[in-house]
Amino acid sequence: MKNIILCGFMGCGKSTIGKILSNKTKMPFIDMDKYIEKKTGMTVSGIFEKYGEGKFREIESEVCLELSEKSDLIIAAGGGTLTFQKNIDVLKRTGRIVFIDVKYEMLCKRLKHDKKRPLLQVENRNEKIKELLKARTPIYKSAASIYVDGNFSSGYVADIILGILN
Ligand code: S3P
Numbered sequence: 001m002k003n004i005i006l007c008g009f010m011g012c013g014k015s016t017i018g019k020i021l022s023n024k025t026k027m028p029f030i031d032m033d034k035y036i037e038k039k040t041g042m043t044v045s046g047i048f049e050k051y052g053e054g055k056f057r058e059i060e061s062e063v064c065l066e067l068s069e070k071s072d073l074i075i076a077a078g079g080g081t082l083t084f085q086k087n088i089d090v091l092k093r094t095g096r097i098v099f100i101d102v103k104y105e106m107l108c109k110r111l112k113h114d115k116k117r118p119l120l121q122v123e124n125r126n127e128k129i130k131e132l133l134k135a136r137t138p139i140y141k142s143a144a145s146i147y148v149d150g151n152f153s154s155g156y157v158a159d160i161i162l163g164i165l166n
Contacts, residue, residue, distance in 0.1 A: 004027070004075070004161075005075045005077055005095055005096065006076045006098050007081070007143060008079070008099055008102065008150065009107055009137075010107070010111060012101070013100055013150055014100060027074050028072070028073055029073070030073050032067075032076060032078050033078050035067075039063065061090075064081065064087045064090045068091060075091075077091070080136075082143045083140075096145055098146040098161055099143070100148055101137070101148065104129065107133065146161070148164070
């Protein structure tokens, strides 16, 4: 089986759902942000702070290439990963992209107390979420070959994904 790549906005549940899918399928799970942190020895916030978002995106694209050499993985992409066409092209070659769609209100609630995501450390967080979500949703939709409504519990969403994949 090829890789399964989970895509969607920050807070849509990619990592939690990815771990559940990994348990159920016995396919290893890779969280791209964690992978980047391990590779660089820095936190995502640290990379943004020290080198800027551009450098983070470069590393992220390198990691897409690295992971595309592997197979049979469940991969949770970062929220921005699949908004770049080169990453979409690379990851699409290696597996199936699943878009987990979660509505704005739910994302705001889940991300309310977040301190780790550099893009959300702004004065008007909900406005930022709205703006990014509007720009990104059509891109996620066109990148993915599988669409799931993510406005349910992670276990339920994982089961829906498995049902579609089987
Ligand atoms: C980002 C999402 C984050 C992380 C970085 C940038 C984005 O990943 O890659 O903070 O651009 O949406 P999660 O979606 O796992 O939070």
